[in-house]
Amino acid sequence: MSQQTDRALSELIEWVKMPSHKTEPESMREAAHFCARLLKEAGFTVRFVGSPEAPAIIARINPDAPKTLLFYSHYDVVAPGDEGAWTHPPFSGHVEDGVLHGRGSSDHKATFIARLEAVRRLLKSGELPLGIAFLIEGDEELGSRGLEQIIIDNRDMLTASGGLYSGGARTETGKPVIRAGGKGQIAIHLTVQLSNRDNHSKWAAIAPNPGWRLVAALNTLYDGDRDQLLTKGFLESALPPNAADEAALAKLNFDVDAFLKSSGHKRLRADAQADPLRTLLFVPTFNIAWLRSGPGSSTVLPGTASAMLDLRLVPGQTARGAEQTVRDHLASHGFGDVLIEVSKGSEPEKCDLDDLVIQSLYAAAVKVHGECDVYPMGPGSGPRYLFARHLGCSLVQDPGCSWSGSNDHAANENIMIEHFQQNIDLIEAFLRDYARRCADGGSAPSLGGATNNV
Amino acid sequence: MSQQTDRALSELIEWVKMPSHKTEPESMREAAHFCARLLKEAGFTVRFVGSPEAPAIIARINPDAPKTLLFYSHYDVVAPGDEGAWTHPPFSGHVEDGVLHGRGSSDHKATFIARLEAVRRLLKSGELPLGIAFLIEGDEELGSRGLEQIIIDNRDMLTASGGLYSGGARTETGKPVIRAGGKGQIAIHLTVQLSNRDNHSKWAAIAPNPGWRLVAALNTLYDGDRDQLLTKGFLESALPPNAADEAALAKLNFDVDAFLKSSGHKRLRADAQADPLRTLLFVPTFNIAWLRSGPGSSTVLPGTASAMLDLRLVPGQTARGAEQTVRDHLASHGFGDVLIEVSKGSEPEKCDLDDLVIQSLYAAAVKVHGECDVYPMGPGSGPRYLFARHLGCSLVQDPGCSWSGSNDHAANENIMIEHFQQNIDLIEAFLRDYARRCADGGSAPSLGGATNNV
Numbered sequence: 008m009s010q011q012t013d014r015a016l017s018e019l020i021e022w023v024k025m026p027s028h029k030t031e032p033e034s035m036r037e038a039a040h041f042c043a044r045l046l047k048e049a050g051f052t053v054r055f056v057g058s059p060e061a062p063a064i065i066a067r068i069n070p071d072a073p074k075t076l077l078f079y080s081h082y083d084v085v086a087p088g089d090e091g092a093w094t095h096p097p098f099s100g101h102v103e104d105g106v107l108h109g110r111g112s113s114d115h116k117a118t119f120i121a122r123l124e125a126v127r128r129l130l131k132s133g134e135l136p137l138g139i140a141f142l143i144e145g146d147e148e149l150g151s152r153g154l155e156q157i158i159i160d161n162r163d164m165l166t167a168s169g170g171l172y173s174g175g176a177r178t179e180t181g182k183p184v185i186r187a188g189g190k191g192q193i194a195i196h197l198t199v200q201l202s203n204r205d206n207h208s209k210w211a212a213i214a215p216n217p218g219w220r221l222v223a224a225l226n227t228l229y230d231g232d233r234d235q236l237l238t239k240g241f242l243e244s245a246l247p248p249n250a251a252d253e254a255a256l257a258k259l260n261f262d263v264d265a266f267l268k269s270s271g272h273k274r275l276r277a278d279a280q281a282d283p284l285r286t287l288l289f290v291p292t293f294n295i296a297w298l299r300s301g302p303g304s305s306t307v308l309p310g311t312a313s314a315m316l317d318l319r320l321v322p323g324q325t326a327r328g329a330e331q332t333v334r335d336h337l338a339s340h341g342f343g344d345v346l347i348e349v350s351k352g353s354e355p356e357k358c359d360l361d362d363l364v365i366q367s368l369y370a371a372a373v374k375v376h377g378e379c380d381v382y383p384m385g386p387g388s389g390p391r392y393l394f395a396r397h398l399g400c401s402l403v404q405d406p407g408c409s410w411s412g413s414n415d416h417a418a419n420e421n422i423m424i425e426h427f428q429q430n431i432d433l434i435e436a437f438l439r440d441y442a443r444r445c446a447d448g449g450s451a452p453s454l455g456g457a458t459n460n461v
Numbered sequence: 462m463s464q465q466t467d468r469a470l471s472e473l474i475e476w477v478k479m480p481s482h483k484t485e486p487e488s489m490r491e492a493a494h495f496c497a498r499l500l501k502e503a504g505f506t507v508r509f510v511g512s513p514e515a516p517a518i519i520a521r522i523n524p525d526a527p528k529t530l531l532f533y534s535h536y537d538v539v540a541p542g543d544e545g546a547w548t549h550p551p552f553s554g555h556v557e558d559g560v561l562h563g564r565g566s567s568d569h570k571a572t573f574i575a576r577l578e579a580v581r582r583l584l585k586s587g588e589l590p591l592g593i594a595f596l597i598e599g600d601e602e603l604g605s606r607g608l609e610q611i612i613i614d615n616r617d618m619l620t621a622s623g624g625l626y627s628g629g630a631r632t633e634t635g636k637p638v639i640r641a642g643g644k645g646q647i648a649i650h651l652t653v654q655l656s657n658r659d660n661h662s663k664w665a666a667i668a669p670n671p672g673w674r675l676v677a678a679l680n681t682l683y684d685g686d687r688d689q690l691l692t693k694g695f696l697e698s699a700l701p702p703n704a705a706d707e708a709a710l711a712k713l714n715f716d717v718d719a720f721l722k723s724s725g726h727k728r729l730r731a732d733a734q735a736d737p738l739r740t741l742l743f744v745p746t747f748n749i750a751w752l753r754s755g756p757g758s759s760t761v762l763p764g765t766a767s768a769m770l771d772l773r774l775v776p777g778q779t780a781r782g783a784e785q786t787v788r789d790h791l792a793s794h795g796f797g798d799v800l801i802e803v804s805k806g807s808e809p810e811k812c813d814l815d816d817l818v819i820q821s822l823y824a825a826a827v828k829v830h831g832e833c834d835v836y837p838m839g840p841g842s843g844p845r846y847l848f849a850r851h852l853g854c855s856l857v858q859d860p861g862c863s864w865s866g867s868n869d870h871a872a873n874e875n876i877m878i879e880h881f882q883q884n885i886d887l888i889e890a891f892l893r894d895y896a897r898r899c900a901d902g903g904s905a906p907s908l909g910g911a912t913n914n915v
Contacts, residue, residue: 291666
């Protein structure tokens with residue numbers, strides 16, 4: 008390990024030891040200032056923005072460079088949960104057998120330190136031919152509530168020609184993955200309230216039950232017998248993969264058995280069996296995330312029944328459009344009495360596969376790892392669309408520092424130190440490759456000619 | 462207040478001060494022994510039966526009398542809940558302005574003391590022309606789990622020609638009520654399990670959701686759009702009220718506005734509006750007591766979805782038959798994969814309205830209160846059927862000591878001391894009347910000729 012990489016790992020461990028969760032306001036500030044100090048020491052101009060409880064850090068260097076890349080990630084972490092389930096204390100930053108343990112190590116502190124270290128390597132060698140902007144927020148785990156305003160208010164520091172999103176992954180077999188996009192998401196709460204209290208169930212003979220009404224409303228939306236969506240216009244609004252997406256999909260494999268094993272499911276949906284990965288990436292979801300009525304233990308006539316529909320959206324769809332589709336459907340089926348409330352959603356966002364960032368990431372990944380999968384979309388959701396909306400800049404997920412056993416949001420979160428080191432190397436190679444392609448006018452060979460198994 | 466009534470009230474207060482809840486095993490034993498001591502002092506033969514943690518007390522006097530009455534009630538209480546919500550400590554037995562406060566006062570300690578005091582009055586006057594048996598159990602609030610075996614094992618002490626059940630009520634306006642019967646009940650748990658864990662909802666594109674399947678299954682059982690049961694054979698198995706029931710119903714009023722106000726509902730079910738009380742008492746219920754899927758807070762693809770159907774049964778129906786109807790329905794509609802589990806249920810049980818116990822209770826109530834409603838059925842459920850099954854003896858609910866503000870199972874449980882005194886008088890008058898009718902060969906005028914508003 009080089010002296011520099013050694014320093015980056017020490018910084019990461021120090022940062023992981025800070026329990027920067029919302030219930031630890033002192034640690035939130037400490038973690039934000041730690042991040043800002045590293046950026047300042049590297050030569051960045053740094054700005055604190057957003058709420059004092061969960062400030063975001065915006066930093067920029069080389070503002071006059073012809074091309075700038077924007078790197079987004081976050082320093083807040085989720086609560087450690089049952090600490091008894093951890094083999095090492097969640098904020099110990101314990102290192103053993105090449106593994107760094109700790110809440111926030113994988114989600115998502117390693118990514119920032121790796122990116123910063125890669126930038127510092129170029130600065131040290133006297134050749135940072137790009138502008139670099141960082142946006143590290145502190146509210147990602149609670150839904151990035153202030154992020155849109157932060158982006159709008161700080162366009163001067165954030166404008167870029169492309170960039171990297173947070174996240175990153177490897178397949179179950181360890182193959183690094185680049186994700187060019189992600190789905191949007193909207194949570195639609197349906198509520199049937201017939202009384203503001205639960206009553207003894209003996210009254211069910213004469214007073215109506217909101218559960219039966221909710222079941223009837225839900226049953227018009229979806230045929231749970233044949234697993235078919237009945238909500239007209241929802242699937243129809245999804246765009247199919249374009250030719251480049253199809254070419255990328257054709258190179259990918261999806262391990263159905265590994266998925267069934269890890270999910271505990273016995274079978275895939277009937278409509279996903281023909282092409283699981285294409286379905287996973289390009290078909291929107293229409294999921295009941297939860298159902299609730301009654302106290303769950305006794306014989307009452309509930310006053311209220313509710314469900315949360317969790318819809319994941321693909322290109323061609325919008326959160327507003329999905330909401331309207333559900334509203335129109337329920338109204339036209341005679342369920343105008345069902346209360347519909349929508350949580351703030353996110354929009355689908357997808358980068359073109361011939362984008363220079365993807366080209367360069369792929370070349371760098373093959374150089375470092377010998378192989379890489381390019382996913383034209385990802386099945387998850389996030390605020391990526393805000394960067395496209397306000398900065399005109401699509402962000403891409405590089406392979407990052409996590410693996411399939413990183414246990415994000417669960418006990419024993421960890422990263423392999425080897426993956427951290429590889430990610431520093433990958434980002435360094437990516438920056439050099441991207442700068443060269445920009446200087447060459449983007450004339451590097453297209454991804455279409457690359458193979459996944461070199 | 463007579464010296465004797467004074468003594469009965471003191472005993473009741475002392476008993477209410479004992480927190481005989483399952484989490485207080487010492488107090489459970491203390492309360493059981495207190496009850497047994499009073500019975501022994503009155504001259505009863507007493508037997509402790511059932512579990513040592515919640516013993517039942519069986520007592521009998523005058524075993525050779527030609528007619529014996531059986532009185533059932535319980536001494537266990539539910540937990541006090543949030544003690545801060547009580548205006549007086551739950552086990553203080555505080556008396557103020559004619560009200561006795563305390564958990565267990567209404568549910569169900571006053572009833573036993575009132576019945577015992579009535580028996581003691583007859584014994585003191587040298588004229589107890591009946592055998593009297595008591596069964597006071599200690600597990601009613603947890604479902605009377607050992608009661609059936611206790612009845613079977615102690616038939617020698619319990620055999621009777623009629624008797625009184627626990628419970629008892631007044632209408633909202635304070636009119637005393639006799640209830641000749643009660644519904645049966647069965648809890649049917651339906652579960653669709655597709656995985657033993659919840660997964661991230663991004664996987665909903667390729668893995669099926671148990672919520673949609675459960676909704677589809679439920680929707681075949683019941684039309685929640687028109688509030689109509691679709692489960693063939695369930696409503697059809699209910700017997701209609703007989704001529705005597707119809708005559709009793711014709712004399713009763715049901716205050717729809719008071720029900721809507723107390724329940725928080727805006728309207729009755731469409732199928733109950735024509736005759737709410739007849740529907741409440743004689744139509745079985747098919748209620749979703751609860752619905753559950755997902756953790757209720759986040760965007761997951763749940764592994765399991767479940768519902769509890771709570772069915773209340775009327776004469777003509779059985780718990781076993783209701784279960785089989787639901788099983789047959791789901792199997793024949795292609796939902797054989799839905800797991801069906803049934804909690805121990807109870808059977809409907811109804812006493813003929815020309816039963817001597819009802820005749821005598823009614824006469825005694827009119828004597829004490831000047832008026833009384835006779836309900837041919839009650840909308841609630843309980844173990845009353847066990848006495849009919851194993852002793853051939855229908856138990857009737859007398860008006861008891863509770864009123865519409867007694868707050869059973871809630872904070873500030875209480876009884877009016879006047880109701881307690883009236884109940885002693887009523888039971889005394891009932892015993893005298895019943896003995897007289899028995900001696901006369903049951904020749905007293907039938908209930909059909911009585912009016913409710915004398």
